[in-house]
Amino acid sequence: RAATAIVESTDPGVVFSFPGGGAQYARMCLDLYQQEAVFKEALEVCLKLIDQHCNLTTRELLFTSATDAKAATAKLQQPSLALPALFSIEYAAARLFQSWGLKPVAYLGHSMGEYVAACLSGVFSVKDGLQLVHLRGKLFEKTQKGSMIGISMPASDLRAMMPKGISIAAINAPDLCVASGPSELVKLLTTKLTEHNLDWTPIHIDVAAHSSLLDPILDEFRAFCKTINFQAPNTPIASNLTGKWLTSKEAKDPNYWVQHLRGTVRFSDCIETILEKGNHVFVEMGPGRTLTTLAGAQNTIAPNAYSSIRHIEED
Numbered sequence: 511r512a513a514t515a516i517v518e519s520t521d522p523g524v525v526f527s528f529p530g531g532g533a534q535y536a537r538m539c540l541d542l543y544q545q546e547a548v549f550k551e552a553l554e555v556c557l558k559l560i561d562q563h564c565n566l567t568t569r570e571l572l573f574t575s576a577t578d579a580k581a582a583t584a585k586l587q588q589p590s591l592a593l594p595a596l597f598s599i600e601y602a603a604a605r606l607f608q609s610w611g612l613k614p615v616a617y618l619g620h621s622m623g624e625y626v627a628a629c630l631s632g633v634f635s636v637k638d639g640l641q642l643v644h645l646r647g648k649l650f651e652k653t654q655k656g657s658m659i660g661i662s663m664p665a666s667d668l669r670a671m672m673p674k675g676i677s678i679a680a681i682n683a684p685d686l687c688v689a690s691g692p693s694e695l696v697k698l699l700t701t702k703l704t705e706h707n708l709d710w711t712p713i714h715i716d717v718a719a720h721s722s723l724l725d726p727i728l729d730e731f732r733a734f735c736k737t738i739n740f741q742a743p744n745t746p747i748a749s750n751l752t753g754k755w756l757t758s759k760e761a762k763d764p765n766y767w768v769q770h771l772r773g774t775v776r777f778s779d780c781i782e783t784i785l786e787k788g789n790h791v792f793v794e795m796g797p798g799r800t801l802t803t804l805a806g807a808q809n810t811i812a813p814n815a816y817s818s819i820r821h822i823e824e825d
Contacts, residue, residue, distance in 0.1 A: 618747070622643055646731070675722065686778075
């Protein structure tokens with residue numbers, strides 16, 4: 511297979527993209543930690559902050575023995591453990607690529623991944639970023655359990671079919687959405703989709719992210735956001751909430767981050783916004799190739815997109 515694109519410049523811009531929860535696994539990037547000093551140094555910054563401020567066993571889960579990896583990976587499904595671990599790995603990967611001379615012209619995150627983008631762009635410190643994602647994970651664990659499904663159809667068509675109480679959690683491509691909400695309502699939706707011979711895929715998570723089930727936790731998240739000294743980004747960030755470039759006013763507003771937690775992830779719009787500046791190269795700074803695959807699913811010229819860290823099932 512080969513990727514094709516129109517070369518508009520001899521020096522294409524590079525966009526770092528950061529995946530959200532679900533990609534993590536035990537022993538991810540262990541070889542980088544052992545062999546790359548810059549990666550190790552950046553990851554140690556995060557792990558020490560997690561020890562001090564989050565009181566988690568992240569180090570033990572990441573660096574567990576090969577025989578205990580399966581059990582540790584299962585434990586890393588817990589949001590309060592998963593999100594700080596993933597944030598740390600993505601942050602360290604970005605610092606490693608930057609040390610090799612790869613300077614991003616923009617950042618793009620997916621859900622939790624936007625926190626890594628914001629941290630690297632100077633919107634908040636590493637400590638604040640880790641505390642934000644840790645709290646996000648803890649609050650997820652307090653919500654009513656729900657369900658999420660991926661659906662191969664445009665958002666406008668999906669809205670016409672959704673029972674009241676279901677939310678569109680993400681618009682990942684023009685014909686690819688994620689629905690989220692109470693399990694019984696999601697089951698009604700899947701029945702309707704099946705009756706119309708429409709494809710859907712379960713997402714193996716019991717948190718109904720970006721849905722009304724998060725409403726009870728928003729005030730607590732807002733209260734913590736108000737304690738953080740948010741700054742304007744020093745590198746452009748495509749906003750999940752708007753699908754446009756994150757403005758200084760939005761980045762510095764605690765309510766933006768509350769709405770970002772609850773609102774639809776407009777990932778497809780983010781890709782379009784970035785491509786308006788040129789046919790940039792996307793490099794996924796996290797385990798797996800979810801965002802690399804989604805970048806290729808857009809209706810426009812598929813951008814050059816590459817993963818950098820192996821999926822759990824890859825050698």
